[in-house]
Amino acid sequence: MVTVHDVARSAGVSISTVSRALAAPEKVASATRERVRRAAAELGYRPNRAAAVLRAGRSGAYGLVVPDLANPYFAAVAKGAQERAREHGAGLFIVDTDEDPDLEAEAIRALAPQTDGVVLCSPRAADRALGALDGRPVVLVNHDVAGVPAVEADHRGGMQRALEHLRALGHHRVAYVGGPERSWSDRRRRAGLVEASARYDDVEVVELGAFRPRVEGGQAAADLVVASGATAVVTFNDLVAVGLVDRLRARGLDVPHDLSVVGCDDSYVASLVTPPLTTLRVDLRRLGRHAVDRLVASASGGRSTGAETPVPDAPPLDVELVVRSSTAPPVRHSSGGTL
Amino acid sequence: MVTVHDVARSAGVSISTVSRALAAPEKVASATRERVRRAAAELGYRPNRAAAVLRAGRSGAYGLVVPDLANPYFAAVAKGAQERAREHGAGLFIVDTDEDPDLEAEAIRALAPQTDGVVLCSPRAADRALGALDGRPVVLVNHDVAGVPAVEADHRGGMQRALEHLRALGHHRVAYVGGPERSWSDRRRRAGLVEASARYDDVEVVELGAFRPRVEGGQAAADLVVASGATAVVTFNDLVAVGLVDRLRARGLDVPHDLSVVGCDDSYVASLVTPPLTTLRVDLRRLGRHAVDRLVASASGGRSTGAETPVPDAPPLDVELVVRSSTAPPVRHSSGGTL
DNA sequence: TTGAAAGCGCTAACAA
DNA sequence: TTGTTAGCGCTTTCAA
Numbered sequence: 001m002v003t004v005h006d007v008a009r010s011a012g013v014s015i016s017t018v019s020r021a022l023a024a025p026e027k028v029a030s031a032t033r034e035r036v037r038r039a040a041a042e043l044g045y046r047p048n049r050a051a052a053v054l055r056a057g058r059s060g061a062y063g064l065v066v067p068d069l070a071n072p073y074f075a076a077v078a079k080g081a082q083e084r085a086r087e088h089g090a091g092l093f094i095v096d097t098d099e100d101p102d103l104e105a106e107a108i109r110a111l112a113p114q115t116d117g118v119v120l121c122s123p124r125a126a127d128r129a130l131g132a133l134d135g136r137p138v139v140l141v142n143h144d145v146a147g148v149p150a151v152e153a154d155h156r157g158g159m160q161r162a163l164e165h166l167r168a169l170g171h172h173r174v175a176y177v178g179g180p181e182r183s184w185s186d187r188r189r190r191a192g193l194v195e196a197s198a199r200y201d202d203v204e205v206v207e208l209g210a211f212r213p214r215v216e217g218g219q220a221a222a223d224l225v226v227a228s229g230a231t232a233v234v235t236f237n238d239l240v241a242v243g244l245v246d247r248l249r250a251r252g253l254d255v256p257h258d259l260s261v262v263g264c265d266d267s268y269v270a271s272l273v274t275p276p277l278t279t280l281r282v283d284l285r286r287l288g289r290h291a292v293d294r295l296v297a298s299a300s301g302g303r304s305t306g307a308e309t310p311v312p313d314a315p316p317l318d319v320e321l322v323v324r325s326s327t328a329p330p331v332r333h334s335s336g337g338t339l
Numbered sequence: 340m341v342t343v344h345d346v347a348r349s350a351g352v353s354i355s356t357v358s359r360a361l362a363a364p365e366k367v368a369s370a371t372r373e374r375v376r377r378a379a380a381e382l383g384y385r386p387n388r389a390a391a392v393l394r395a396g397r398s399g400a401y402g403l404v405v406p407d408l409a410n411p412y413f414a415a416v417a418k419g420a421q422e423r424a425r426e427h428g429a430g431l432f433i434v435d436t437d438e439d440p441d442l443e444a445e446a447i448r449a450l451a452p453q454t455d456g457v458v459l460c461s462p463r464a465a466d467r468a469l470g471a472l473d474g475r476p477v478v479l480v481n482h483d484v485a486g487v488p489a490v491e492a493d494h495r496g497g498m499q500r501a502l503e504h505l506r507a508l509g510h511h512r513v514a515y516v517g518g519p520e521r522s523w524s525d526r527r528r529r530a531g532l533v534e535a536s537a538r539y540d541d542v543e544v545v546e547l548g549a550f551r552p553r554v555e556g557g558q559a560a561a562d563l564v565v566a567s568g569a570t571a572v573v574t575f576n577d578l579v580a581v582g583l584v585d586r587l588r589a590r591g592l593d594v595p596h597d598l599s600v601v602g603c604d605d606s607y608v609a610s611l612v613t614p615p616l617t618t619l620r621v622d623l624r625r626l627g628r629h630a631v632d633r634l635v636a637s638a639s640g641g642r643s644t645g646a647e648t649p650v651p652d653a654p655p656l657d658v659e660l661v662v663r664s665s666t667a668p669p670v671r672h673s674s675g676g677t678l
Numbered sequence: 679t680t681g682a683a684a685g686c687g688c689t690a691a692c693a694a
Numbered sequence: 695t696t697g698t699t700a701g702c703g704c705t706t707t708c709a710a
Contacts, residue, residue, distance in 0.1 A: 003687060014697045019689060029695060049453045050398070051687035053389035054702050061432075069421075070607070075414045082408070082435050091449065093400075094433045096421050103425075110430065114388045215611065242611050268409075272554065272581050274613035342703055353681045358705060368679060390703035393686050681710080686703105693698075 011039035061091035063111035080288025101125035158319030159192030179236030218243020231330035238263035256328035275325035350378035400430035402450035411606035419627025440464035497658030498531030518575030557582020570669035577602035595667035614664035
């Protein structure tokens with residue numbers, strides 16, 4: 001293994017000059033710097049991270065905790081986060097908790113001491129999670145706790161747009177098919193939709209219970225939606241919408257004519273399925289990138305003794321309505337006709 | 340921060356006893372061990388990983404390099420790998436290289452020194468990748484280099500099954516829509532299909548060039564498939580199959596009647612799209628788990644005192660044909676008849 | 679069975 | 695601008 005000593009010897013300088021030349025180039029004469037760099041490159045020197053961490057107290061790596069990597073939503077966020085971490089020259093530990101609050105707390109406890117900070121994406125048990133972190137830099141994605149930096153999408157605005165779209169098509173009774181019970185995103189989306197509907201006295205929202213945020217959840221919800229008498233439905237995410245459409249079709253119902261469906265997230269499945277889903281688009285990759293940026297900011301800002309993290313709160317990311325083929329004007333069933 | 344010294348003081352022993360009691364309990368009298376453990380728990384002691392790594396030379400973490408986390412294939416592998424790493428009490432660094440060979444080599448160079456070993460999933464530049472590892476434990480997934488442990492699926496068997504299925508339906512001209520040029524999986528699948536067809540003199544395989552392993556790749560391939568005169572097609576993966584179906588439909592062709600389509604991987608999109616895809620199923624999660632198991636075995640094999648795990652070469656994972664609705668007997672267009 | 683002591687490779691305070 | 699030096703917290707001989 002090549003160490004600073006080898007590089008120092010080869011470049012004819014001391015080990016501290018090597019360290020400086022590599023970590024704080026401006027503190028070294030340019031000629032020396034070049035000599036050191038060349039020697040390092042020649043010998044194939046790679047700094048030992050463990051030693052640097054031990055000595056300097058920061059690890060150059062961050063953590064990302066997500067409920068389920070197989071969910072395209074979180075995969076996209078993870079991709080953005082990891083990309084940005086790389087650009088910051090840092091590593092990223094990604095941990096998938098399988099939607100399990102116990103695993104989540106456990107993951108954080110394991111991650112916290114060996115990283116410079118953690119991004120918690122859609123935490124399933126935020127209080128416990130934050131406890132496990134004891135004071136380490138953290139950024140919340142899709143969650144909200146007083147005093148903790150967070151990054152989120154503008155769900156309220158999105159739902160507003162979705163509802164206006166449906167209303168303009170002539171829908172007056174809209175169902176909402178919710179996600180996991182503990183989910184903060186679910187509460188936000190639900191509240192956003194209800195709030196939007198409150199502005200009009202000709203639109204009513206029917207809220208339906210907690211469903212798994214996957215295809216199965218949508219399948220399970222479909223019959224309730226039909227029974228609710230709604231002519232349009234907004235789902236917690238695209239996967240749920242896909243399951244919903246699937247089950248409706250199995251019952252002989254047509255989307256969008258018998259029921260209009262709006263998904264959420266515009267994950268890539270939305271455009272693959274039949275019919276392609278009208279959905280709310282969030283730039284997930286960007287969400288991941290932002291989260292890491294904020295973490296880096298608060299991890300390097302909050303380093304000083306005494307003063308707390310200043311890091312301004314970022315504005316929510318825009319949520320855009322993407323209209324595809326799963327929404328249309330309702331068909332009037334005047335008296336049980338087959339049309 | 341609580342250190343071994345604090346625990347030692349509190350338990351009335353030396354720091355070496357603390358270290359031993361925690362890391363090698365059998366080398367410490369049970370009474371002492373208990374005392375140390377209690378003290379550690381009381382003080383909330385968490386070993387400093389960096390220090391342990393620096394001193395002991397192993398990190399308790401592994402690396403996983405994948406080309407694209409947003410691809411459900413790799414997401415599934417990553418999930419399995421991370422699950423298994425957790426069960427081994429180790430961490431897992433997941434790095435997404437965006438299908439870029441340079442980033443791949445770079446990722447490995449960064450990962451290698453700070454992990455106990457790396458899983459390379461579908462490497463895009465294996466030779467460079469292995470070079471960057473210089474001798475560290477590694478396991479290849481979907482790749483093959485002499486002398487390097489690997490985990491793979493039985494693509495040959497899978498292709499055999501796919502071809503038999505198509506032949507039984509009455510197809511005699513089958514196209515193969517390939518994945519990335521550098522892809523080992525692509526070569527395997529291609530060769531498996533060609534090999535299978537060689538057993539029958541009434542089936543012919545038409546090989547089509549390299550396409551991106553995504554929806555766009557399938558869209559790009561569709562017109563070539565039609566022009567090839569094949570009545571059935573096997574694609575590099577499900578995503579490509581989805582793109583293919585999409586483009587065929589846009590041209591007014593029907594799947595499966597005008598063309599039968601077989602996907603690969605049975606990623607969850609396969610059952611979501613219309614028509615649901617006939618595809619080759621690989622248990623990806625298991626693939627990820629196996630890879631980590633092999634890595635752990637070979638990483639600790641070199642170090643262990645006695646003869647514990649001899650790391651046998653794992654047999655390829657079964658590949659199963661899942662028949663859904665995208666395959667059917669070919670329709671005879673004898674002279675433009677509509678049947 | 680336990681303790682003393684020697685570093686692992688690096689950074690950063692201090693000196694020159 | 696550069697060098698000297700003292701550890702960071704831990705594991706692991708070696709002795710007792």
